[in-house]
Amino acid sequence: MPRRDQWWVVLPVLFGVFFLLPLIGLGWFAITDGDVASELGSSTTWDALRLSVLTATLTLVLAIVLGTPLAYLLASSEAGWARLTATLLDLPLVLPPVVSGIALLTVFGRRGYLGDPLSEAGITLSFTTAAVVLAQLFVAAPYYVRAAYAGFTAMDPRFEGVAYTLGLSRWRTFRSVTLPLVWPALAGGAVLCWARALGELGATLLFAGSLPGRTQTMPLAILSAFESSAGLAGAVSIAVILVAFALLLLVLLHRLSTPSGAYR
Amino acid sequence: MARGRVRLATLALLVGVAVAAASGCGSDGAVRIFAASSLQEVLPELLDRYAEANEGVEFEVQYGGSQSLAAQLELGAEADLFLSANEQQLERLEEEGLIARRAPLVVNRLVIAVESDSSIAVIEDLGTSDVRVAVGAPAVPVGALTERLLASLEAGLADRIRANVITEDPNVRITLSRVELGEADAAFVYSTDLRGTEGLRAVEVGAEIEPNVYVGGLLEDADAEVTSLLEFLAGHEAVAIWSRAGFEPLNASGGAR
Incomplete structure (x- = not known):
């Protein structure tokens, strides 16, 4: 019997149950009705899984390489444009992914504003694996940049100041002072970004299409299976594989992002 | 303390009301129809006509891919009438014992959508290199039909067309949008x-393949009103509306049961 003033614990427990039950339901459905074993043996599933992990990881690398300097720049600037840019970066988070896909097409598609110059340079983006990465980057990178921006903003600038007065170079300061301080924020953002990229569906479908082996990631394979005669059972079987795999990688990423694994 | 409880109770009440309102969203007495996305243009007109003769009847239509709809029904979604874009999906539900009665409605032909000023004139042109072709996923009715068509072509041509496919979409509307957006x-x-x-025109596929039959299925527990609606949709009164929308009556194709 919990103490009288601890009644509120009921709320988090209820909330936890709300998230756990559907996952258990999914797993149970796959065990009783689905055929996880045959989906595990299907080359379409493996192609999709490989493509998903490859593209989501590429997306994460790009988000870190391009997003960290951006977040740092925005956080260290007091100017109005910096705050405006930070707000604009949140926009892809609220856009329905399908809209993001159309937005990407209007720029990078064959009829897009950059379509002609790109095709003259011999580059076709839409409906390629590169398009999958761009779609994921557009939708998922803001999660990383957002977290990094919050991390850099919360950091006390005096630490960097002291490092400079001690004669440390800009890069050395960033590496030995700034980075360890904001590491948890960056790692948390990276996990979110990677996870969101792995689950991306709408923007990918619009901008990259769904072709097995080239652009059909796990979520698209699940959608296709859902639409097929194998229907629900097939879709759920693939979904469970994705969930299991994602869980494994999330556990790994979380271990990397905890203080014990932090950059030193 | 007491005031806190009152506030909490109010909050709980609000949440309860919101959930009840959201879950009970107007399903009182209306005929609940699950319809294939390709019926989005024609169904409202058909229902209007039916409502003219049957005053007071109300409809609640949910559009989607026939497969998704069938899956939702399998999972226990409540509906009175299921209008499927092909027979397989309905048969799937029949096997589960969910369908009380069925009636074939109309057929739909497969064509090649191209832009009006496109140089594509015959299906052979799709085998040229650099042509980008969008198809439905083999699991979707339109994709299955396309696959049957390709299989009936000369093997070399079919392979060249398959090599030009840039996407296998889960939904025919998305496939069409590829040409509308100029991506395919x-x-x-x-x-x-x-x-x-x-800005689009149709190129005939120029091969004899069995057309796609749309079927209406009455779900178990649907009442008499719904039976008469299904009879109306399958009957001669509705033919003119179906035809105006581009659907063909069953006897014209000769292939339907």
Whole structure:
């Protein structure tokens, strides 16, 4: 019997149950009705899984390489444009992914504003694996940049100041002072970004299409299976594989992002 | 303390009301129809006509891919009438014992959608290199039909067309949008999908393949009102509306049961 003033614990427990039950339901459905074993043996599933992990990881690398300097720049600037840019970066988070896909097409598609110059340079983006990465980057990178921006903003600038007065170079300061301080924020953002990229569906479908082996990631394979005669059972079987795999990688990423694994 | 409890109770009440309102959203007495996305243009007109003769009847229509709808029904979604874009999905539900009665409605032809000023004139043109072709996923009715068509072609041509495919979409509307957006040069869609679109024209596939039959299925527990609606949709009164939308009556194709 919990103490009288601890009644509120009921709320988090209820909330936890709300998230756990559907996952258990999914797993149970796959065990009783689905055929996880045959989906595990299907080359379409493996192609999709490989493509998903490859593209989501590429997306994460790009988000870190391009997003960290951006977040740092925005956080260290007091100017109005910096705050405006930070707000604009949140926009892809609220856009329905399908809209993001159309937005990407209007720029990078064959009829897009950059379509002609790109095709003259011999580059076709839409409906390629590169398009999958761009779609994921557009939708998922803001999660990383957002977290990094919050991390850099919360950091006390005096630490960097002291490092400079001690004669440390800009890069050395960033590496030995700034980075360890904001590491948890960056790692948390990276996990979110990677996870969101792995689950991306709408923007990918619009901008990259769904072709097995080239652009059909796990979520698209699940959608296709859902639409097929194998229907629900097939879709759920693939979904469970994705969930299991994602869980494994999330556990790994979380271990990397905890203080014990932090950059030193 | 007491005031805190009152506030909490109010909050709980609000949440309860919101949930109840959201879950009970107007399903009182209306005929609940699950319809294939390709019926989006024609069904409202058909229902209006039916409502003229049957005053007071109300409808609640949910559109989607026939497969998704069938899956939702399998999972226990409540509906009175299921209008499927092909027979397989309905048969799937029949096997589960969910369908009380069925009636074939109309057929839809497969065509190649291209832009009006496109140089594509015959299906052979799709085998040229650099042509980008959009098709439905093999699991979707329109994709299955396309696959049957390709299989009936000369093998070399079929392979060249398959090599030009850039996407296998889960939904025929998305496939059509590929040509509308200029991302694909050609898309295999139903003739009815081209109705109401601008700047597109249809290229005939030029092969004899069995057309796609739309079927209406009455779900178990649906009442008499719904039976008469299904009879109306399958009957001669509705033929003119179906035809105007590009669907063909069953006897014209000769293939339907």
